[in-house]
Amino acid sequence: MTQRKWLYGAAAVVLVGAALLLRGLWSPQGAVAQSPAASRLVPVEVAIAVKSKVPVRVEAIGTVTPIASVAIKSRIETEIVGVHFADGASVKQGDLLFTLDSRSIEAEIKRVEAVFGSARAQLEQNERDVERYVELFAKNATSQVTLQNAKTQVNIWRGTSESAAAQIESLKVQLSYCSIRAPIPGRISQANVKVGNFVRPADTAPLATINQMAPVYVSFAVPQRALPDIRQAIAAETATVNAFVPGEQNHATGQVTMIENTVDASTGMAMIRATMQNANEILWPGTLVNTQLTLRVEEAVTVPSNAIQVSQQGTYVFVVKDGAVSVRPVTVERTVDGAASIRTGLQPDETVVTDGHLLLTNGTKVSPRQRKPGV
Numbered sequence: 001m002t003q004r005k006w007l008y009g010a011a012a013v014v015l016v017g018a019a020l021l022l023r024g025l026w027s028p029q030g031a032v033a034q035s036p037a038a039s040r041l042v043p044v045e046v047a048i049a050v051k052s053k054v055p056v057r058v059e060a061i062g063t064v065t066p067i068a069s070v071a072i073k074s075r076i077e078t079e080i081v082g083v084h085f086a087d088g089a090s091v092k093q094g095d096l097l098f099t100l101d102s103r104s105i106e107a108e109i110k111r112v113e114a115v116f117g118s119a120r121a122q123l124e125q126n127e128r129d130v131e132r133y134v135e136l137f138a139k140n141a142t143s144q145v146t147l148q149n150a151k152t153q154v155n156i157w158r159g160t161s162e163s164a165a166a167q168i169e170s171l172k173v174q175l176s177y178c179s180i181r182a183p184i185p186g187r188i189s190q191a192n193v194k195v196g197n198f199v200r201p202a203d204t205a206p207l208a209t210i211n212q213m214a215p216v217y218v219s220f221a222v223p224q225r226a227l228p229d230i231r232q233a234i235a236a237e238t239a240t241v242n243a244f245v246p247g248e249q250n251h252a253t254g255q256v257t258m259i260e261n262t263v264d265a266s267t268g269m270a271m272i273r274a275t276m277q278n279a280n281e282i283l284w285p286g287t288l289v290n291t292q293l294t295l296r297v298e299e300a301v302t303v304p305s306n307a308i309q310v311s312q313q314g315t316y317v318f319v320v321k322d323g324a325v326s327v328r329p330v331t332v333e334r335t336v337d338g339a340a341s342i343r344t345g346l347q348p349d350e351t352v353v354t355d356g357h358l359l360l361t362n363g364t365k366v367s368p369r370q371r372k373p374g375v
Contacts, residue, residue, distance in 0.1 A: 041367040044356035046320055049303045051348045054334070054341045055294045058230070062220030062243060062291040064283045066213070067275075068184050071206035072097060074199040075177040078104075080207075087190035091210065095182045098191075098207060100199070102178035109171045116164035123157035130154055186212040187281075211285050214278045218243050218254065220291045221269035230259065230272065233295040241274040243289040245282060252276045252283050256293065300333060300341040307352045308332060308340050317346065318353035318360055320368055325353060327362045 082099030085091060129150045136142035182188070189209045193199060199207065218241065222230065233239035239256040254276035263270045272293070276283055283289065307317050308330070315332050318325040330345030346352070351368065353360065360366070 041323075041365050042356060042359045043367045043369065044318075044320075044325075044353045044360070046351050046368040046370065047304050047307060047354045049301050049342070049346050049348055049350045049352060051299060052302050052339075053297050054300045054302060054336055054339070056229070056296050056298055056334070057336060058222050058226050058293040058295065060220040060222055060291050060293070062218045062274075062289045064243075064276075064285055064287045064289060065217045065219060066186070066211040066285045067215060067217055068186070068212040069285070070183050070210045072180060072208045072210065073201065073203065073206050074098075074100065074180070075201055076100065076105075076174055077200045078102070078178065078198070080193060080195050080197050080199060083191050083195055085188055085191070085208075087188075089188055090213075091182045091186065091188050093182055093185045096179060097182055097188070098180040100178040100180070102175055105171055105175045105178065109168060109175065112164055112167045112171060116161055116168060119157050119161035119164055123154065123161055126150060126153040126157055180207070182210060184210055184212055186210045213281050213284075215254070215275050216278045216283050216285065217273050218252075218276055218283065218289060218291060219271055219273045220293075221264075221267070222272055222293070224263045224268050224270055227259070227263075227270055229295050230256070230293070234259075236296075238294075238296050240294050241276070242292045242294070243274075243276060243283060244292070245287060245289050248282060250280070250282055252278050254278075298341075300343070301346050301348055302339045302341055303346065303352050304354050305335050305338050305340045307354045308335075309357060318357060319346075320351040320353060320366060324363055324365050325360050 079101040080098055081101050084096045084099065091097070130147070133142055133147040133150050137144060137147050187210070189211075191208050192205055193207055230239060234256055241254050241256060243252045243254070245251070254274045256272060257275045258273040260271035260273075274291075274293075303317065309316050309318070314329060316327050316329045319328045328345055331343040333341040333343040335341070353366070353368075356366075
């Protein structure tokens with residue numbers, strides 16, 4: 001036991017001596033001890049604050065609605081004998097859509113035309129009788145009663161012929177209902193009824209529906225506090241709207257054409273409607289879209305939005321100067337397309353940290369580098 005204790009003691013002395021020797025070699029006499037955090041440089045990515053033009057926007061979720069939508073229905077009771085469009089096709093105004101059975105109307109037109117011809121013949125005969133009775137009455141060869149009766153017959157057959165002519169016109173209008181044409185241009189739905197079905201004006205379901213596709217409306221709600229700026233932008237003709245469909249690379253552009261005349265008291269929101277040309281049919285009725293209402297363009301100091309940090313005291317940035325960072329409180333006006341517009345706290349050409357904030361405190365030494373393009 002005594003020998004083992006001596007061995008342990010000798011080993012401890014050797015270890016302490018070795019530690020002192022290494023300390024003397026590592027830390028020269030008179031050197032000042034420094035913490036690793038204080039001595040090393042923190043690598044950070046930086047960007048330069050620039051003064052640029054920033055659009056003032058209001059963003060909201062909008063809904064696409066057609067300017068015109070027509071439900072196609074039959075005006076007469078008859079059978080469908082022809083469907084002349086493909087389901088979901090694009091149609092022009094005046095295109096033939098449905099053909100209805102018109103045989104009974106055509107037969108009725110022929111019957112009334114015969115009545116009209118007979119009435120015209122009777123009218124002409126009575127007009128000749130009136131002319132003859134007028135001559136005879138002038139010679140005292142006939143009575144006045146006979147002349148008056150002849151004139152009455154003229155009026156009767158004239159009324160009969162005019163009534164028949166009116167019936168013919170009415171039947172021709174009904175005959176035109178047998179050829180159903182597109183009242184507006186747009187895109188048609190599927191045909192809800194096919195050839196052989198009997199249709200009536202009282203049917204609740206339409207034969208098909210046409211939605212106008214260009215232009216269309218986009219409606220969205222904005223806070224009431226934005227209404228003064230929106231009205232000013234409309235008056236200055238600078239209020240433009242971009243509508244983005246999720247998953248679609250292209251977008252539609254239009255102008256604000258209406259502000260609803262009331263504000264919803266329960267939500268404090270007002271409805272805005274924009275007219276979009278939609279020439280390439282990006283927007284479809286019923287689609288939810290992301291809308292950007294641009295009111296105007298202002299000049300402001302901007303930095304990348306990832307330079308902005310948030311604390312309990314508010315927003316701030318790390319400003320790089322002379323190889324060290326300092327905390328600078330800033331006021332962010334808005335963030336547009338990844339760039340933060342700074343109202344106060346930052347000047348153009350100042351350098352701010354955009355990445356590497358976690359290791360930074362006020363006064364930390366840094367090794368700045370610019371962000372690589374596309375990273």
